[in-house]
Amino acid sequence: MNRLRRSILISAALGIAAALGTGEGLAQTFPARPIKVLAGVAAGSSPDGVLRQVAQTFGAAVGQPVVVENRPGANGILALEALKSNPPDGYTIAMVAFSQMSVNPSLVTAMPHDPLQDFTHIGIFWRGPQLLSASASAPASSLSELLAAARARPGLLRYGTAGNGSPGHLFMEQLKLAAGVDVQHIPYKGPAAVVAGVSGEIELLMEGVSPQLPQIRAGKLKPLAVSGSQRLGVLPDVPTFDELGIKGIGTVWLGFVAPRGTPAAVVARLNQELRRAVDSPEFRSASEGFGRLVTPGTPEAMTATIRDEIPLWREVVQRAQIKPE
CATH class of the missing domain: 3.40.190.150 (Bordetella uptake gene, domain 1)
Known part of the structure; x- marks a missing residue:
């Protein structure tokens, strides 16, 4: 009985060693194609x-x-x-x-x-942090001004994104829930939302940083806040939502x-x-x-x-x- 048990244990140990050896050996030769x-x-x-x-x-x-x-x-x-x-x-x-x-x-x-x-x-x-910006003609140049305007005019301000379920849509709805404001969602196709923000067709835009940078540098969009835990080197003067008291807006x-x-x-x-x-x-x-x-x-x-x-x-x-x- 003891001999049988010893044989089973040895076989199990050898099996484990072989499995580990196979993984380590594969990693040493990986990738071979x-x-x-x-x-x-x-x-x-x-x-x-x-x-x-x-x-x-x-x-x-x-x-x-x-x-x-x-x-x-x-x-x-x-x-x-x-x-x-x-x-x-x-x-x-x-x-x-x-x-x-x-x-x-x-x-x-x-x-x-x-x-x-x-x-x-x-x-x-x-x-990829998400950037909340306002059109040049929007009645807000800071997040606090935006939230005040949204509370004074619930459902009247509009924000654009690249479509339903897009990152901008998700993060803006997260912001709305966190801040307790009502802002109307206008879904566009792809980059059309940025064009709408620049033209003033919508007041707000929640989008990645890269598509907005040229318009910000041209003075056609006003950056209000960026998501994530740190400011960005390309927009060092734009605060994070966290700094402004809105916690948990990630990337x-x-x-x-x-x-x-x-x-x-x-x-x-x-x-x-x-x-x-x-x-x-x-x-x-x-x-x-x-x-x-x-x-x-x-x-x-x-x-x-x-x-x-x-x-x-x-x-x-x-x-x-x-x-x-």
Whole structure:
């Protein structure tokens, strides 16, 4: 009996050692062939441009081509469903946005996957603050003036975004709930919202920093506040919402995930090389020049962020009754 038990224990220990050895050995030789990155965004879009810049640096560092494959559609769900069908070996990964992982569970009915359980998280690597601006003709030049005007004229001020369920829509509704104001949402298609803000067709605009910078520098938009925890180098005089007493207005983010079951050693290698790629002086300088923040993080931190954000965005989506287009 003791001999049988000893044999079972030895076999189990050898099995565990073999499994660990396989993961470590794979990481040492990884990658031995090209890596494919699925992206749930259209080719030529801003996130696609960022990804291709990272892919070039990443590929040069690991000595293998990194191929970007665009799978836009269904709020990024198509790309993640395609990822699920690939083997968990690190050779196919996906770039994901906060909307795919943290917002879709509340925005999309009958979600075909669980962002926390169905993927291996590699890390969040950069963040995009959202900027609230007013048109040059709007009756507000600061956040306090805006909130006072909105409270005096509930439902009459208008803000524009790139569409229902877009980042600008989500963050402005979060701001409205936090500040207790009523501002009317006007959805546009893509960059048309910025044009409407410049022309004065709408009083307010909630959008990423990059599309607004030229208009701000030309005096056609008035920046009021930026989301996130820090001021931006490109707009050093613009305070954060947090500074102005509106807490918890965060940022959009982009990161990477792999199929569920990808070995930890391979995930660690992917995280290490992606971290080096985004931390390069060239990439960091270009990102910060557009108002983006390079924030390479760990797989564990990405998991924690998604877990914390899902209930946060569920409350915003439900209370604001946001429906995707």
